[in-house]
Amino acid sequence: MITRGNITEITHFILLGFSDFPRIKVVFFVVFLVIYVTTLTWNLSLIILIRMDSQLHTPMYFFLSNLSFIDICYVTSTAPKMLFDFFQEQHTITLVGCAVQYFLCSTMGLSESCLMTAMAYDRYAAICNPLLYSSVMSPKLCVGMVLGSYMAGICASVSQLCAILQLHFCGLNVIHHFFCDMPQLLVLSCTDTFFAQLLLAILAMIFGIINALVVMISYGYIVISIMKITTAKGRSKAFNTCASHLTAVSLFYASGMFVYLRSSSGRSSNFDRFASVFYAMMIPMLNPLIYSLRNREIKGALKRLQKKGRY
Template sequence: MIGERNITKITQFILLGFSDFPRITVPLFVMFLMIYTLAVTWNFSLIALIRLDSHLHTPMYFFLSNLSIIDICYITSTAPKMLSNFFQENQTISFVGCIVQYFILSTMGLTESCLMTAMAYDRYAAICNPLLYSSVMSPTLCAQMVMGSYTAGLTGSVSQICALLQLYFCGPNVIRHFFCDISQLLNLSCSDAFFVQVLLAILTMCFGIANALATMLSYGFIVLSILKITSAKGRSKAFNTCASHLTAVSLFYSTAIFVYLRSSSGGSSSFDRFASVFYTVVIPMLNPLIYSLRNKEIKDAMKRLQKKKICS
């Protein structure tokens, strides 16, 4: 009987990571270390810049600073462990460590999905109702939307962890990934994981499909409003205000869908792992760049900060 099995038998898992490529271990380590360092540095710098410059104390940059916080937590949940395992003979992670890692990863991923929707609504209010923008996007509403995103992400993640803890792990303990991927954990479970799979499908619909549709709807209204603008300069300015967010959203959902479909099919190839790297490591590094490179307000804030340093 499965209930009679010793559920404490599996106390740790083996993360295979990128052990399939022993010849390029050092280049991979250097590359991922650089990506992680840049991601943390750029996101912290963006948070500090928004904090220090009063011109950036607006709803858009309030959401952006929270996105940077999420990205730092998101990449830190996987990258340090992945980097430490490169030169270890026993690439293991404890059962508790595995659960904690997935909890943080899941919480940040679900929260980011909700925050992306909040940011899309902010762009909708700015472009479609510019005269009422200040009253619509009040500080109270912005704080509620951010807190709602964190609460929703935490609730969805806790429900997954509670369901995972009901499973028995008494057989193989090899995870063919560089982090504790839930699809891999379900494959290793000795008990029926049907309930967890149903829960994951529900959460995918609530957080993935619903948020993606809400974001698409917001941008549908935005496009209609932009097309009504008569001057080419006005249309260009309106488009530039939401181009960065649209780029970030497209990257986030396209890679998330691809990784989800591959993991649902039980994929654990080297290609799947590199695809997951883009989703969990590269995107948190790219987000601050996406929002900064073509953003005049960010560039002006950096110039003002440099002038203050020179004057001081």
């Protein structure tokens, strides 16, 4: 704490996390550790597989490898600190550390939102314009869309970081969450938070609602194109090419909007924290499984890799 005149400014926060359950904290630690390690293993393995198999060097798998990279960074921005706090009496984090953690988490989350939209456009091009797919989804465009996703996430998060660092905290310093999130910080601030709240609402509109609308429009055209296919086998094949992404993007936006709307008040109940665990840890773990479970190309790449290992 820093005392300036009659005001004591907070320089550290206490992350309450899951300290409400002291009797089963070991169980929580083991479960969350398994989720974290599994997330790292599955996503890293998918990146390596796509990198090693030349037949997977296509736009769809280029986007997928970047999605796995984002998921690794996203879960790493919160999980290690949460796991470390299970064995600490004081779950403290500095104001700067809190701002940096939120910056990393926000950057990855917003970048993933943009990447999901790019992947929806890729599926639209593959199904609605199959003959022009190779020329439309050129390597230059794919790289540009991925870099654009990262830059959009970074720029939006920098603006939020600046907004957080402009705030002053001089009252309570307990965050009822397992990581630093903007709504909880705004509640604890003793200065005017109008600009920060406005910025948060604008970014939620751009990265949440607009991106979700673009995805929905893309899949609207995809459904129309699939319905025009005369054979049941052809419709099934076309649907299977986008089913995985549709599942992943539905989970991402549905859970993200649920968590955001629940946390917009700044208060966090036990239910909200478990919902955030699903959004922040479970989805990054499930994404590679969703994309690999019914994917013949991924299974084929695994078989080819096994054959290479035998020789």
